[in-house]
Amino acid sequence: GEDVEQSLFLSVREGDSSVINCTYTDSSSTYLYWYKQEPGAGLQLLTYIFSNMDMKQDQRLTVLLNKKDKHLSLRIADTQTGDSAIYFCAESNEMNRDDKIIFGKGTRLHILP
Amino acid sequence: EAGVTQFPSHSVIEKGQTVTLRCDPISGHDNLYWYRRVMGKEIKFLLHFVKESKQDESGMPNNRFLAERTGGTYSTLKVQPAELEDSGVYFCASSAGGTYYEQYFGPGTRLTVT
Numbered sequence: 001g002e003d004v005e006q007s008l009f010l011s012v013r014e015g016d017s018s019v020i021n022c023t024y025t026d027s028s029s030t031y032l033y034w035y036k037q038e039p040g041a042g043l044q045l046l047t048y049i050f051s052n053m054d055m056k057q058d059q060r061l062t063v064l065l066n067k068k069d070k071h072l073s074l075r076i077a078d079t080q081t082g083d084s085a086i087y088f089c090a091e092s093n094e095m096n097r098d099d100k101i102i103f104g105k106g107t108r109l110h111i112l113p
Numbered sequence: 114e115a116g117v118t119q120f121p122s123h124s125v126i127e128k129g130q131t132v133t134l135r136c137d138p139i140s141g142h143d144n145l146y147w148y149r150r151v152m153g154k155e156i157k158f159l160l161h162f163v164k165e166s167k168q169d170e171s172g173m174p175n176n177r178f179l180a181e182r183t184g185g186t187y188s189t190l191k192v193q194p195a196e197l198e199d200s201g202v203y204f205c206a207s208s209a210g211g212t213y214y215e216q217y218f219g220p221g222t223r224l225t226v227t
Binding site for chain 1: 117119144146148153154155156157158161168169171172204206208213214215216217218219220221
Protein backbone atom coordinates (compact mmCIF):
# COMPACT_ATOMS: atom_id res chain seq x y z
CA GLY A 1 0.00 0.00 0.00
CA GLU A 2 0.90 3.64 0.05
CA ASP A 3 3.73 4.65 2.34
CA VAL A 4 5.32 7.82 3.68
CA GLU A 5 8.83 7.68 5.13
CA GLN A 6 10.72 10.26 7.14
CA SER A 7 13.62 10.25 9.55
CA LEU A 8 12.62 10.10 13.21
CA PHE A 9 14.96 12.73 14.69
CA LEU A 10 16.66 15.96 13.71
CA SER A 11 18.76 18.27 15.87
CA VAL A 12 19.41 21.83 14.78
CA ARG A 13 21.07 24.82 16.46
CA GLU A 14 18.88 27.81 17.20
CA GLY A 15 19.14 30.31 14.38
CA ASP A 16 20.16 27.72 11.77
CA SER A 17 17.86 26.36 9.07
CA SER A 18 16.09 23.04 9.62
CA VAL A 19 15.40 20.76 6.70
CA ILE A 20 13.04 17.86 7.23
CA ASN A 21 12.84 15.35 4.42
CA CYS A 22 10.18 12.89 3.41
CA THR A 23 9.63 10.34 0.66
CA TYR A 24 6.37 8.80 -0.44
CA THR A 25 5.38 5.98 -2.73
CA ASP A 26 2.11 7.05 -4.38
CA SER A 27 2.97 8.60 -7.73
CA SER A 28 -0.61 9.90 -8.03
CA SER A 29 -0.65 11.88 -4.81
CA THR A 30 -2.82 14.97 -5.07
CA TYR A 31 -1.74 16.95 -2.02
CA LEU A 32 1.32 16.77 0.19
CA TYR A 33 1.19 18.11 3.74
CA TRP A 34 3.26 19.07 6.71
CA TYR A 35 1.63 18.87 10.12
CA LYS A 36 3.20 20.05 13.37
CA GLN A 37 2.53 18.56 16.79
CA GLU A 38 3.83 20.47 19.80
CA PRO A 39 4.14 18.68 23.15
CA GLY A 40 0.72 17.96 24.63
CA ALA A 41 -1.10 19.48 21.66
CA GLY A 42 -2.95 18.21 18.63
CA LEU A 43 -1.91 18.22 15.01
CA GLN A 44 -1.61 21.63 13.41
CA LEU A 45 -1.83 21.87 9.63
CA LEU A 46 1.35 23.80 8.92
CA THR A 47 1.22 23.93 5.16
CA TYR A 48 0.30 21.89 2.12
CA ILE A 49 1.23 21.85 -1.53
CA PHE A 50 -0.69 20.72 -4.57
CA SER A 51 1.10 18.06 -6.56
CA ASN A 52 1.53 20.23 -9.67
CA MET A 53 3.61 22.75 -7.72
CA ASP A 54 7.35 22.58 -7.09
CA MET A 55 7.65 25.02 -4.26
CA LYS A 56 5.58 26.91 -1.75
CA GLN A 57 6.89 29.58 0.61
CA ASP A 58 5.16 30.97 3.66
CA GLN A 59 7.23 33.28 5.86
CA ARG A 60 9.96 31.09 7.41
CA LEU A 61 8.64 27.91 5.82
CA THR A 62 9.62 26.62 2.39
CA VAL A 63 8.18 23.42 0.96
CA LEU A 64 9.94 21.77 -1.96
CA LEU A 65 8.36 18.97 -3.96
CA ASN A 66 10.27 16.74 -6.35
CA LYS A 67 7.50 14.75 -7.93
CA LYS A 68 9.82 12.68 -10.06
CA ASP A 69 11.71 11.41 -7.02
CA LYS A 70 8.61 11.51 -4.80
CA HIS A 71 10.48 13.63 -2.31
CA LEU A 72 9.07 16.38 -0.14
CA SER A 73 11.01 18.67 2.16
CA LEU A 74 10.22 21.34 4.70
CA ARG A 75 12.77 24.05 5.38
CA ILE A 76 12.39 26.21 8.46
CA ALA A 77 14.57 29.30 8.30
CA ASP A 78 16.03 30.85 11.46
CA THR A 79 14.90 27.98 13.67
CA GLN A 80 13.54 29.07 17.04
CA THR A 81 12.93 27.17 20.27
CA GLY A 82 9.22 27.37 19.53
CA ASP A 83 9.80 25.22 16.46
CA SER A 84 10.59 22.26 18.68
CA ALA A 85 7.90 19.72 17.81
CA ILE A 86 7.14 16.59 15.83
CA TYR A 87 6.65 17.26 12.13
CA PHE A 88 4.49 14.84 10.17
CA CYS A 89 4.75 14.49 6.44
CA ALA A 90 1.53 13.30 4.80
CA GLU A 91 -0.14 12.83 1.44
CA SER A 92 -3.54 12.22 -0.06
CA ASN A 93 -4.79 10.88 -3.37
CA GLU A 94 -8.07 12.46 -4.33
CA MET A 95 -8.80 10.05 -7.17
CA ASN A 96 -8.10 6.73 -5.49
CA ARG A 97 -8.43 7.27 -1.79
CA ASP A 98 -11.06 9.93 -1.36
CA ASP A 99 -10.29 12.12 1.65
CA LYS A 100 -7.96 9.74 3.45
CA ILE A 101 -4.61 11.24 4.49
CA ILE A 102 -1.59 8.94 4.80
CA PHE A 103 0.95 10.01 7.42
CA GLY A 104 4.59 9.30 8.07
CA LYS A 105 5.78 8.46 11.57
CA GLY A 106 6.91 12.01 12.28
CA THR A 107 10.27 13.71 12.69
CA ARG A 108 11.08 15.04 16.14
CA LEU A 109 12.90 18.36 15.77
CA HIS A 110 15.18 19.20 18.68
CA ILE A 111 16.60 22.69 18.97
CA LEU A 112 20.10 23.06 20.40
CA PRO A 113 20.94 26.32 22.22
CA GLU B 114 -13.89 30.33 16.02
CA ALA B 115 -13.53 27.22 18.18
CA GLY B 116 -11.40 24.42 16.83
CA VAL B 117 -12.04 20.71 16.92
CA THR B 118 -12.53 19.52 20.47
CA GLN B 119 -12.26 16.02 21.86
CA PHE B 120 -13.32 14.48 25.13
CA PRO B 121 -11.87 13.05 27.26
CA SER B 122 -8.25 14.05 26.83
CA HIS B 123 -7.10 10.86 28.49
CA SER B 124 -8.87 7.63 29.38
CA VAL B 125 -7.49 4.65 31.25
CA ILE B 126 -9.64 1.51 31.22
CA GLU B 127 -9.20 -2.17 31.81
CA LYS B 128 -9.24 -4.75 29.09
CA GLY B 129 -12.81 -5.81 28.38
CA GLN B 130 -14.38 -2.51 29.39
CA THR B 131 -16.15 -0.07 27.13
CA VAL B 132 -15.01 3.44 26.31
CA THR B 133 -16.70 6.17 24.29
CA LEU B 134 -14.73 8.99 22.78
CA ARG B 135 -16.37 12.18 21.64
CA CYS B 136 -15.45 14.68 18.94
CA ASP B 137 -16.98 18.07 18.26
CA PRO B 138 -15.93 19.33 14.83
CA ILE B 139 -15.59 22.94 13.78
CA SER B 140 -19.05 24.39 13.41
CA GLY B 141 -20.35 24.03 9.87
CA HIS B 142 -17.86 21.37 8.81
CA ASP B 143 -19.67 18.55 7.06
CA ASN B 144 -16.66 16.25 6.97
CA LEU B 145 -15.50 14.51 10.11
CA TYR B 146 -12.65 12.03 10.32
CA TRP B 147 -11.25 9.70 12.93
CA TYR B 148 -7.58 8.72 12.96
CA ARG B 149 -5.50 6.73 15.41
CA ARG B 150 -1.83 6.65 16.34
CA VAL B 151 -0.60 3.55 18.07
CA MET B 152 2.69 4.05 19.93
CA GLY B 153 5.63 4.37 17.56
CA LYS B 154 3.49 3.89 14.47
CA GLU B 155 2.00 6.16 11.86
CA ILE B 156 -1.23 8.04 12.30
CA LYS B 157 -3.77 5.84 10.55
CA PHE B 158 -7.13 6.74 9.06
CA LEU B 159 -10.13 5.05 10.64
CA LEU B 160 -13.21 6.51 9.00
CA HIS B 161 -14.84 9.51 7.40
CA PHE B 162 -18.32 10.96 7.86
CA VAL B 163 -20.05 13.33 5.50
CA LYS B 164 -22.71 14.87 7.69
CA GLU B 165 -24.31 11.86 9.37
CA SER B 166 -23.35 9.30 6.71
CA LYS B 167 -20.28 7.09 6.75
CA GLN B 168 -18.41 7.85 3.56
CA ASP B 169 -15.46 5.56 4.16
CA GLU B 170 -14.89 3.22 7.09
CA SER B 171 -12.15 1.16 5.50
CA GLY B 172 -9.71 1.90 8.32
CA MET B 173 -11.84 0.59 11.17
CA PRO B 174 -9.83 -2.27 12.73
CA ASN B 175 -12.71 -4.59 13.58
CA ASN B 176 -16.30 -4.72 14.75
CA ARG B 177 -15.38 -3.77 18.30
CA PHE B 178 -15.24 -0.20 17.04
CA LEU B 179 -18.47 1.70 16.40
CA ALA B 180 -18.60 5.27 15.21
CA GLU B 181 -21.71 7.40 15.04
CA ARG B 182 -22.55 10.93 14.05
CA THR B 183 -26.21 11.40 14.76
CA GLY B 184 -27.59 14.66 13.40
CA GLY B 185 -24.38 15.38 11.56
CA THR B 186 -22.80 17.35 14.38
CA TYR B 187 -20.63 15.68 17.00
CA SER B 188 -19.36 12.15 16.65
CA THR B 189 -18.68 9.33 19.07
CA LEU B 190 -16.31 6.41 18.73
CA LYS B 191 -17.08 3.49 21.00
CA VAL B 192 -14.70 0.64 21.67
CA GLN B 193 -16.41 -2.43 23.12
CA PRO B 194 -14.82 -4.50 24.53
CA ALA B 195 -11.44 -2.77 24.64
CA GLU B 196 -8.27 -4.78 24.06
CA LEU B 197 -4.66 -3.95 24.94
CA GLU B 198 -3.78 -3.21 21.30
CA ASP B 199 -6.43 -0.48 21.19
CA SER B 200 -4.17 1.77 23.27
CA GLY B 201 -3.06 4.87 21.43
CA VAL B 202 -4.06 8.41 20.62
CA TYR B 203 -7.33 8.87 18.77
CA PHE B 204 -7.53 12.03 16.70
CA CYS B 205 -10.58 13.61 15.22
CA ALA B 206 -10.44 16.04 12.32
CA SER B 207 -12.94 18.04 10.36
CA SER B 208 -13.04 19.89 7.06
CA ALA B 209 -15.51 22.02 5.21
CA GLY B 210 -17.36 20.56 2.26
CA GLY B 211 -15.18 20.44 -0.85
CA THR B 212 -11.93 21.22 1.00
CA TYR B 213 -10.89 17.83 2.31
CA TYR B 214 -7.25 18.87 1.97
CA GLU B 215 -7.68 21.30 4.87
CA GLN B 216 -8.38 18.90 7.68
CA TYR B 217 -8.18 20.49 11.10
CA PHE B 218 -7.29 18.16 13.92
CA GLY B 219 -8.33 18.06 17.53
CA PRO B 220 -5.92 17.54 20.42
CA GLY B 221 -6.59 13.82 20.53
CA THR B 222 -7.75 11.40 23.20
CA ARG B 223 -5.06 9.23 24.70
CA LEU B 224 -6.55 5.81 25.41
CA THR B 225 -4.69 3.42 27.68
CA VAL B 226 -6.02 -0.12 28.04
CA THR B 227 -4.49 -2.06 30.93
